[in-house]
Amino acid sequence: MKITDCTTFVIGNKPPHFGGKYFIVVKLTTDTGVVGYGEIYVASVGPNTVATMVNDIAERWVLDADPNRIELLWRQMYSSGYSLRPDPTLVGIMSGIEMACWDIVGKDAGKPISDLLGGRVHDTLRTYTYLYPNAQRPDVYSNPSQAAEQAAFEVSRGFDAVKFDPAGPYTAFDGHMPSLDDISRSVAITGAIREAVGDRADLLFGTHGQFTAAGAIRLARQLEQFDPLWFEEPTVADAPEEMARVARQTTIPVATGERLTTITEFAALARHQAASIWQPNLGRCGGILAAKKIAAIAEASGCQIAPHLYSGPILGAANIQLAATLPNLLMIEGIQDWTGFHAELLTNPIQWEDGRVIPSREPGLGTALDEAVALANPYVPDPDDATDLHLGMHPTPIR
Incomplete structure (x- = not known):
């Protein structure tokens, strides 16, 4: 079994936005037709930038990989660019891809991940x-x-x-x-x-x-x-x-x-x-x-x-x-x-x-993304808000 496609959904969360302004979901598809979903928690750059980064990592390491070999794939992604150290953005993207691999493995085995x-x-x-x-x-x-x-x-x-x-x-x-x-x-x-x-x-x-x-x-x-x-x-x-x-x-x-x-x-x-x-x-x-x-x-x-x-x-x-x-x-x-x-x-x-x-x-995972709902609710960044991220902080000291 090989991964043949990687797609990212950037979903706008409906008001009152509990859980953040948007959700970033990655979908992996295999040559056997099994689909897996994972979610990325990256808050330091915009979600559409994250989606571009997912494509970059997928092209380097994920496409044609065996989703059963999760530890190997994880180490390959983690060492990308001679890093091998904690990087919240890289590891966040890896986390969503890894999660989707587990979803595939569970579905292929007919068992919940647990x-x-x-x-x-x-x-x-x-x-x-x-x-x-x-x-x-x-x-x-x-x-x-x-x-x-x-x-x-x-x-x-x-x-x-x-x-x-x-x-x-x-x-x-x-x-x-x-x-x-x-x-x-x-x-x-x-x-x-x-x-x-x-x-x-x-x-x-x-x-x-x-x-x-x-x-x-x-x-x-x-x-x-x-x-x-x-x-x-x-x-x-x-x-x-x-x-x-x-x-x-x-x-x-x-x-x-x-x-x-x-x-x-x-x-x-x-x-x-x-x-x-x-x-x-x-x-x-x-x-x-x-x-x-x-x-x-x-x-x-x-x-x-x-x-x-x-x-x-x-x-x-x-x-x-x-x-x-x-x-x-x-x-x-x-x-x-x-x-x-x-x-x-x-x-x-x-x-x-x-x-x-x-x-x-x-x-x-025991469930799946309803892609029709996800596609009907794309995230649209606010062009007038430079801090329009999943979470934000006050940019000045608190007096």
């Missing part, structure tokens, strides 16, 4: 969601009452963990010291949510790498009274020794990983004891097999896995297949209850009931 990774240890998966602003509650990150109401709503429909990040905007000049306003707002919102949900849900506090170690410790000590399950990315992502300073000085478990790529960067978390909860994004960390290796390193280090998802449903389906196999799984991230545009994009929507996902038993 069966090819050692089999399921979980028949259902615990999920969490962000507290997303909406028309009824637009100010969940500045208004404690609205945050509490939104958290109570999510818990009422089955979630037993909710994530929120009220510590102010993140900036190109992170890390910084939280202001008194940042601290007081964070304390007020976290306290209101805890009072609203009681012990029915874990609280997941996010910061997006905003703070210096000293600043993160200062904030964490104010939040400890509410017993959050995790303190996410308290410092910049590429300095595990600084994150370890925070981990040593707070009772809140530290979580990180959405911006890390390859087993090398995750292994550094173990060496420094920087975080006890690891959050690989399968569209950036290297793909499904890389994430399985990362989970094994975490297991040997006494750490748990909570796959990150601020992307589309193909990546979500990959998270589910991997997560079902992990003995050290904590939970997976969802985009609310997996309905809306995420469900429209799939031939078989992800099954979610009472806060838990039921992993598909269909071959490969």
Whole structure:
């Protein structure tokens, strides 16, 4: 079996854009007619540029390759241009291609990917969601009452963990010291949510790498009274020794990983004891097999896995297949209850009931991209917005 075609879809996410402004999905087709899908999580360059880069890599390494030889293909792509080091853009593209290969292998074998990774240890998966602003509650990150109401709503429909990040905007000049306003707002919102949900849900506090170690410790000590399950990315992502300073000085478990790529960067978390909860994004960390290796390193280090998802449903389906196999799984991230545009994009929507996902038993990823929906919703960049990317940061310091 050989790969004969590689096609990339750049899909515009419908408002309210939960999961990002766009999704980048790669499709591989083999000479036997088997099709596989993967999703790329690259945020630093425009998605149409990514699509061009996919074509370049496919022409060099993917076309005519055997999709069963995933490790070999991965190493060939990773060494391209004499790199052999973590590169978020290259490895993000590789991740989507690798994911699509697994989808092909599973479909060809007639088995879900989870069966090819050692089999399921979980028949259902615990999920969490962000507290997303909406028309009824637009100010969940500045208004404690609205945050509490939104958290109570999510818990009422089955979630037993909710994530929120009220510590102010993140900036190109992170890390910084939280202001008194940042601290007081964070304390007020976290306290209101805890009072609203009681012990029915874990609280997941996010910061997006905003703070210096000293600043993160200062904030964490104010939040400890509410017993959050995790303190996410308290410092910049590429300095595990600084994150370890925070981990040593707070009772809140530290979580990180959405911006890390390859087993090398995750292994550094173990060496420094920087975080006890690891959050690989399968569209950036290297793909499904890389994430399985990362989970094994975490297991040997006494750490748990909570796959990150601020992307589309193909990546979500990959998270589910991997997560079902992990003995050290904590939970997976969802985009609310997996309905809306995420469900429209799939031939078989992800099954979610009472806060838990039921992993598909269909071959490969267990679902496929609805190409008609994808083609009907192309992403159109905003020509007047130079920062029109999947995610953005404030370009100036926060005063």
